[in-house]
Amino acid sequence: MAAVSEPENSGVPRRKRRRVWLIWLAAAWVVVVSGLGAWSVRRDAATVPEQRDIVTAVGDLQRTVGVLFAAADGDGRAVVLGGLDMVPDCRVTPVRRGMIASREVTVYVAEGEARTAFDAIAAGLPSDYRAEVSELRGGTRLSLFADAGNFVAIDGDAEAGAGALTVRVTTGCRPRGGTEPDRADPVPGGAPVALSALVNALGGTPSEPSMVTAVNCPEGGVAATYAVDEVAAPAGFEGRMREASAGGTLLRADESVWAYRLDGDSVVVVPDEKNVRISVSSGC
Known part of the structure; x- marks a missing residue:
């Protein structure tokens, strides 16, 4: 009886090639999923x-x-x-x-x-x-x-x-991120004229604001609040405030706060026993 030889394409090499192909397919899938994940983190809205x-x-x-x-x-x-x-x-x-x-x-x-x-x-x-x-x-x-x-x-x-x-x-x-959050506000323009005018009206000496907070406006530009602390509360405070706010729209005028709008700016004055805090805000 003639000897029978094993076919060249036996099952063993075929299984080996299949395993190699599956390994490469899995590796490619990992790369695709990782890439999509990175893209999603950068582009998609957060879900948690x-x-x-x-x-x-x-x-x-x-x-x-x-x-x-x-x-x-x-x-x-x-x-x-x-x-x-x-x-x-x-x-x-x-x-x-x-x-x-x-x-x-x-x-x-x-x-x-x-x-x-x-x-x-x-x-x-x-x-x-x-x-x-x-x-x-x-x-x-x-x-x-x-x-x-x-x-x-x-x-x-x-x-x-x-x-x-x-x-x-x-x-x-x-x-927490890998770096510290950026806490800096954008740089606004100069303080509104209403700030120095009010400081002067209350008997203070106009100077640079003691605090400025600012934010970028959605349509461009910068809005800001300019504050001056510790202006000495003058005698006749109420009369001075009524004169300073004349021509504006008075919203609040009581012992805790004066608030009004003048030429598009917001003006808020908070008195205490010895000093007043003045804030003038320019909008977007």
Whole structure:
């Protein structure tokens, strides 16, 4: 009987080639998935807060504050821009620490105008923020909320009869990034003439602002609040303030605060027993 030889294309080499092909296919798939993941992190909206660290979140927050300030500034409202506040320690998860960034815009309004102001701010925000104003506790309390995207929130609440509304933008707790967040404000123009004029009217010596907070406007330009601290409270303070605010739109005038709009700027004066703090804000 003639000997039978094994076919050249036996099953062993074929299985080996298949394993090699599968290894290469798996490696290629890993590269594709990794590339898509990296692209998604850079391009797609975050689906959980942990996807955007505090370095990135601060940039999101600052842009949102610019949008909020532009919406809050307007007739019948005097605004003050606060500085960036960083909470250095929070819990992203029970075992992972992070940071929180927030910033406030304070809005002064005439008596009985709190709801009107919140409604105007909500209407001035982009439609995709889905801003809502709610009445709570039988209409005695107001709440504003908006979602700016990337887990940055806008919120404010106040008594219905409040004359000062604080609206806050916050990131929530975020993982620390590889670098420190950029805390610097943009560089604004010079202080409005109203600031030095008011310091002079109150018997002080005009000088450079003791604090300047600024933010980029959504359509370009920079909005800012210029503040002067510790101007000595003069005799006849109320009379001086009435003279200084003449020609403007007076919103608040009581022992805790004077707030008015003059030539498009917001002017806020907060007295205490010995000094006054003056803030003048230029809008977008």
